[in-house]
Amino acid sequence: MMNDLKHLNANQLAAAQWDNGPLLVLAGPGSGKTMTLTARVARLIEQGRDESFRILCLTFTRKAAADMRERLLNSAPEAKDRVLLTTFHAFATDILRQHGSHFGLSPDFEILEESERLGMIKSVLETQAEALTKFISAEKALTAIDFLLRNVTPDSNVPELLKDAEAGRQLQTLFIRYKALLKQQNALDYGSILYFCEELLRERPRIGKQLRTVYRYVCVDEFQDTNIAQYRLLRALVPDRNANLFIVGDDDQVIYQWNGASPKRVTELSQHYDLNIIQLPENHRCPPEVVSLANALIVHNGERSPNKKPLLPMKTGSGDNPIDLLEFEDDRAEAEGIAERVSERLNQGVRPRDIVVLARATKLLERVQRALESRSVTSHVPRRKSQFESxxxxxxxxxxxxxxxxxxxxxxxxxxxxxxxxxxxxxxxxxxxxxxxxxxxxxxxxxxxxxxxxxxxxxxxxxxxxxxxxxxxxxxxxxxxxxxxxxxxxxxxxxxxxxxxxxxxxxxxxxxxxxxxxxxxxxxxxxxxxxxxxxxANKTPEAPSNAVRCLTIHSAKGLEFPHVYLIGMSEDQLPSFQSNRSGDDSREMQEERRSCFVAITRTIETLTMSYGRRYNGWPKLPSRFLFEMGLLERSEQRVAWG
Known part of the structure; x- marks a missing residue:
């Protein structure tokens, strides 16, 4: 553990040595947040050898939890029985397994697959066809139910969410019926796990009190990704203003607003807890030139924590410019040009797994994949799977x-x-x-x-x-x-x-x-x-080790690569058409800017960005983000952004 602490800088050390009370660690990309978090947990375990408390660490993916567990056990093997490293959903499932009988759930409840959920909704719509006339498809009904679960919407509030009063009343009826059916069938779905667990802890506070007796310290990683259900669950678990709550996150990396994440959640933390803040602005991953781009870009966002420090480059520059900006005639030429440059880099001895092609949309990646295949380069575009198919x-x-x-x-x-x-x-x-x-x-x-x-x-x-x-x-x-x-x-x-x-x-x-x-x-x-x-568990296969990965920005979050190719840097691509319609100061545009920020800060050695003058046959301007980063001069801008 002492070796872990020796490798920390001053800010990381201050966070790792934090003992009691709520702390927010604002950790920028490449700032060593995982190392800091595991060092703190290892220290608490070592100093509490003679005590029986446990530590709860919540994160968002099973892979992240497994990686953190491995790192922690390497430095503190005794943590195996003292620390629960898990996801929000797995923790909530465990609580419902132990206490779900209060809702009529037995411990062996089933977690439904998407097809099973659709079947349940279809049966409700068919059996109550005369009463539920406003729903045109089971898929749309399920989307509405997911929204209600994600936002922990009380039954009484459902009707007022829709302008059509009758549609609101019918949605309320469907929502109540769906939840009742889940309990009757001893089944849950992904969204209802958090919904019912939050309800359980809120309505039966003695369960939360019991959990707090076991888990003296609660840590949350990637806090910026929390949606309302996850945050409400956290609040029900640790409601006290001076709780031993250790939060790690970065409001500059909120890119899941579609799932309920929001940069305003950091502000909510300050309202609910007597919060102290330590910033980790030091970036140990990216070349200084990339850090400079990231700072120039993200400063244009208004929804940021007060007094947010710019990223500090900790790597020494190589002397060569690691940034390249490429312009192409259209999206097809862009795909061919990027594939050619990736192929050249592989011929220079770079390993395929050290290269990533990033884009906002899968369609552009598939075009690059075809261009790579024509050059006999193996590549991988992930296809998300929620169940086994063989x-x-x-x-x-x-x-x-x-x-x-x-x-x-x-x-x-x-x-x-x-x-x-x-x-x-x-x-x-x-x-x-x-x-x-x-x-x-x-x-x-x-x-x-x-x-x-x-x-x-x-x-x-x-x-x-x-x-x-x-x-x-x-x-x-x-x-x-x-x-x-x-x-x-x-x-x-x-x-x-x-x-x-x-x-x-x-x-x-x-x-x-x-x-x-x-x-x-x-x-x-x-x-x-x-x-x-x-x-x-996520059923999406990993990329083969001999493949160049082609990832959306969202799926690349949390990863890093020596050589990053960010394509589609044109208006209506990144930023998207929808965010352009919403306006430059909209929450949608700010999220697009954060997506670009996340993409470029995956870089360890070189960053190549590209844009086309035409996409799908339509003329497009270079992305406003290229101007904001200073890669293109404002004099080159042919129109003023709205």
Missing amino acids: APLRFVTSALKLALVRSDDDLASIVTKSLSDCVHQDSSEEDLAGFSAALNGDQLEALGALVLASPAVPKALQEAVAALVQGRYAEFIQSALDYFDAVEKASQDNGGEQYAEYATERAVWRSILREMGSDREAYAMPLGQFLQELAL
Whole structure:
């Protein structure tokens, strides 16, 4: 721990040595905030060796929590049993698992996938069609419900949100009915986890008091990303003005306003807590020239913390200009030009994983990806996935869910279909229904009987399912995946179309188990808890190590790369068309500026920015942000920005 403290600068050390009371650490990009936070936690643990308190650290992604846990355990191994490093959603899920009975939830509640949520909404709209005439689709209804959950909207306030009084009343009816259905089915969705947990802590303050007895210190990383539900949950957990609350964030990096984040949340902190503030302006990541651009850009935003210090460059300049600005005729020429420069850099010996192409929109990245492919350069544009798609992992996850509920006809249908896809045999729902009827409706027992009676199901898979029927779910997972691994490895066509995504998703599965701690820790969980953790996990595959990553700015947040290419630096691209319509001083435009700030501060060595004079055939001006950063002269500006 002392070694950790020795490597901190004066501001980092002041934060790491903070003991009691609420503190906000305004940590700019590349300022070493994670190192500072873990150093403080390690110090508290070491100084409290003879005490029994625990520390709660909340962050926003499981990967961030896992990375921080690894770093902390390297410096303070004893922290394993003293610190809970987790996400808001995982922590709220744990509270509801312990105390959800107050709402009629049992600990093994299911976390619904998007298709299951849509099915629930459709059933409500169909059964109450005469009363709910204002909803044109289940998708739009679900979007409205997500908004209400995210903003912790009381039932009584729903009607006044819409100008159409009848539409407001119907939305209120649907919202109440949807929440009631969740509880009836012992199920939650992603948004309702925080909604119900906040309600639980607010209505039953003794639970919060109990948690505060266990967790003497509460830390929050990436605070700027909190939405209303997360902030309300935090307030219910630590309501006292002098709470031991350690907040790390940066209002210059708020880029999730669509999800309820707001730079004004820092102001709310000051209203609710006797807040002290320490700033970490030192940037240890970027070349001085990039830091200068970032400062020149972000100063144009009005919604910033008072007395916010500019970033301080801590790296020594190399002598070469690390910044390049490229102009192209149009978006196609831009994609080709960037691909050519990336290819040249790779030919100079730079590793693909050290290069990133950033854009505000995926469409531009896909164009660059095609241009890279034409040069035989492997690249990766992430495709976000919330559930597994390969037949083997669909079978494993749906069978596990069936083991929990045992009598769900829709789920049994999914299990049967995915099993048929895995073994290339038509095991019909009627076959399963026949076994189920003979077994008093127990669909899991019926599955066991079905696979035993199916000659196409190999013995290894039959034995795996038998283990599941007997309650040994960890053995089922390991045996089933061992079988599918062997099929995928032995088959020349990798098991056929149904196995197309299997190898990639299998790597994701392993990653999820690591985020849970280890295979042993994950499989030691009760089945209900394991499925809850699995449902909360991000299923999006990592980029291959031999691929140049092509990322949206939003997905690049928290990452850093030696060589950054930021494309689409034209009006209506970055900033977006919508923010242009809203005006230069709008909250939308300020968020676009913060997005640009986040993008350029991913840079470790070189930053290349580019813009085209035409996009999709329409003439466009260079981004106003290029002028604000001083990369283009105002005299070159052909029109005045509104």
